[in-house]
Amino acid sequence: MTGLGHRLHRPGSTPVHRLPPQCKLVATAAFVLAVVCTPREAVWAFGGFALLLAAVAALARVTPGFLVRRMAVEVPFVAFAVLLPFVARGPRVEVLGLALSQSGLWSAWNILAKASLGTAASVLLAATTEPRQLLLGLERLRLPPLLVQIATFMLRYADVIVGEMRRMRLARAARGFDGRDVRAFGVLARSAGALFLRSYERGERVYLAMLSRGYDGRMPVLNEIAATRAQWAVAAVLPVAAVLVASGAWMVG
Amino acid sequence: MTPSLEVSGLAYAYPDGTQALYGVDVTIGKGERVALLGPNGAGKTTLVLHLNGILHGGLGTVRVGGLTVDPKDRKGLREIRRRVGIVFQDPDDQLFMPTVREDVAFGPANLGVGGAELERRVETALARVGMLEVADRPPQHLSFGQRRRVAVATVLAMEPEILVLDEPSSNLDPAGRRELAEILLGLDVTMLMVTHDLPYAAELCPRSLVLSGGVIAADGPTPEVLGDEALLRAHRLELPYGFDPAFFARR
Ligand SMILES: Nc1ncnc2c1ncn2[C@@H]1O[C@H](COP(=O)(O)OP(=O)(O)OP(=O)(O)O)[C@@H](O)[C@H]1O
Ligand SMILES: [Mg+2]
Numbered sequence: 001m002t003g004l005g006h007r008l009h010r011p012g013s014t015p016v017h018r019l020p021p022q023c024k025l026v027a028t029a030a031f032v033l034a035v036v037c038t039p040r041e042a043v044w045a046f047g048g049f050a051l052l053l054a055a056v057a058a059l060a061r062v063t064p065g066f067l068v069r070r071m072a073v074e075v076p077f078v079a080f081a082v083l084l085p086f087v088a089r090g091p092r093v094e095v096l097g098l099a100l101s102q103s104g105l106w107s108a109w110n111i112l113a114k115a116s117l118g119t120a121a122s123v124l125l126a127a128t129t130e131p132r133q134l135l136l137g138l139e140r141l142r143l144p145p146l147l148v149q150i151a152t153f154m155l156r157y158a159d160v161i162v163g164e165m166r167r168m169r170l171a172r173a174a175r176g177f178d179g180r181d182v183r184a185f186g187v188l189a190r191s192a193g194a195l196f197l198r199s200y201e202r203g204e205r206v207y208l209a210m211l212s213r214g215y216d217g218r219m220p221v222l223n224e225i226a227a228t229r230a231q232w233a234v235a236a237v238l239p240v241a242a243v244l245v246a247s248g249a250w251m252v253g
Numbered sequence: 254m255t256p257s258l259e260v261s262g263l264a265y266a267y268p269d270g271t272q273a274l275y276g277v278d279v280t281i282g283k284g285e286r287v288a289l290l291g292p293n294g295a296g297k298t299t300l301v302l303h304l305n306g307i308l309h310g311g312l313g314t315v316r317v318g319g320l321t322v323d324p325k326d327r328k329g330l331r332e333i334r335r336r337v338g339i340v341f342q343d344p345d346d347q348l349f350m351p352t353v354r355e356d357v358a359f360g361p362a363n364l365g366v367g368g369a370e371l372e373r374r375v376e377t378a379l380a381r382v383g384m385l386e387v388a389d390r391p392p393q394h395l396s397f398g399q400r401r402r403v404a405v406a407t408v409l410a411m412e413p414e415i416l417v418l419d420e421p422s423s424n425l426d427p428a429g430r431r432e433l434a435e436i437l438l439g440l441d442v443t444m445l446m447v448t449h450d451l452p453y454a455a456e457l458c459p460r461s462l463v464l465s466g467g468v469i470a471a472d473g474p475t476p477e478v479l480g481d482e483a484l485l486r487a488h489r490l491e492l493p494y495g496f497d498p499a500f501f502a503r504r
Binding site: 135152156205215220222 | 307411
């Protein structure tokens with residue numbers, strides 16, 4: 001399988017996988033919100049959040065190795081956080097012979113902890129929910145239908161466009177084109193233009209095909225399955241626990 | 254009996270000025286299977302897009318089962334699009350939903366069908382083209398031949414009175430081509446099939462039209478049309494080497 005999102009998804013049939021996507025989306029968002037609202041000085045609370053996620057990961061049979069590898073998107077933020085103790089002003093502390101800014105250290109910790117927890121939660125969501133299901137979840141949460149439609153089409157046609165791109169590259173290579181030259185830029189720019197035109201024309205043809213089958217601006221609702229109360233309750237366990245931890249952190253601190 | 258399709262005096266120019274049709278007259282009776290032949294650029298696709306009101310604004314009229322195609326009449330247009338099912342040339346254009354099942358459901362759902370009836374239509378249509386087992390897969394993961402068959406199913410699910418196919422046999426391997434022919438022969442609908450594949454026309458359609466330069470150049474029984482060498486040569490049509498149209502005339 002190629003394509004967007006498929007590398008993130010791990011098929012399975014655990015209770016986490018089986019929850020309706022809209023429940024998981026809301027649970028993830030609420031969890032992240034609770035994490036973000038927690039004061040950075042309450043270090044123990046972040047340990048608690050991490051434990052909660054670890055429990056969900058274990059339930060979903062997502063291995064720690066997979067989780068860590070997929071969290072690589074976070075790296076730029078980490079790099080930024082590492083800089084902070086060096087550049088921030090204010091009182092300094094001595095760490096391993098280096099004078100680091102105290103507030104910078106706290107800021108770095110704040111970014112690192114919250115970003116990691118947020119990323120881990122999103123990776124877990126993506127690992128247990130097919131991209132298609134995610135979109136269905138968004139639709140059922142009454143997101144603007146146009147946005148969901150656009151994302152749905154992206155999901156459907158990403159492979160087609162990537163395939164077209166690959167064929168164009170092959171066609172260039174077959175006629176002796178070598179992209180490692182400065183003069184190549186012009187050719188590449190024209191190829192990009194051609195790709196855009198082709199995608200645009202495809203869009204037009206798809207639209208005609210949709211009209212032919214009675215499309216009048218609104219997608220028909222095909223998957224209107226409401227989640228049961230029990231399912232919402234199960235999904236609520238994670239955010240409720242997180243909110244408890246976060247309020248604990250406020251009261252203690 | 255009112256004919257399924259009546260096109261009269263249809264002329265059309267694209268917005269950029271290209272005149273594609275110069276006055277086309279065609280009548281197709283109920284239950285007929287007709288091939289629409291013609292060289293590249295003859296205007297075949299342009300004609301097809303007129304049959305359900307996607308293209309309009311030129312001269313002439315199109316009537317489907319007695320109902321005139323009128324772009325201003327939205328309710329009538331909806332009915333026309335239910336009656337005329339078009340299978341486009343590239344299945345990737347036709348299959349735009351995330352799964353096969355949703356794609357087949359798209360048309361009937363737009364017509365207001367829902368619930369168990371929608372389910373039944375989807376299953377029947379997929380079963381008719383032998384694609385029930387791929388119902389829950391995304392279209393982009395199917396082979397080309399499977400996608401073509403699913404494209405036919407998306408239209409069958411709308412239970413059209415006229416099935417219009419734009420080059421249904423193109424890019425299919427010989428077995429896929431034959432299997433599609435068997436499916437099409439088993440359908441009880443009026444059929445208009447655009448094709449460059451003359452033996453396919455001979456096999457599936459008793460009657461053939463030749464569209465060339467935006468006008469109908471010939472209209473008759475397929476064996477006669479394909480047997481007229483001068484006509485074929487004049488309109489850039491060629492039979493495959495060794496093919497004998499008389500074989501079909503005898504059947
Ligand atoms: N969108 C468009 N804008 C302008 N001209 C067009 C457009 N589409 C088609 N044409 C022109 O209209 C004429 C008829 O095209 P059409 O696509 O109907 O031919 P066709 O018979 O389907 O050909 P083919 O066998 O290659 O599919 C051609 O001259 C073509 O260049
Ligand atoms: Mg065409």
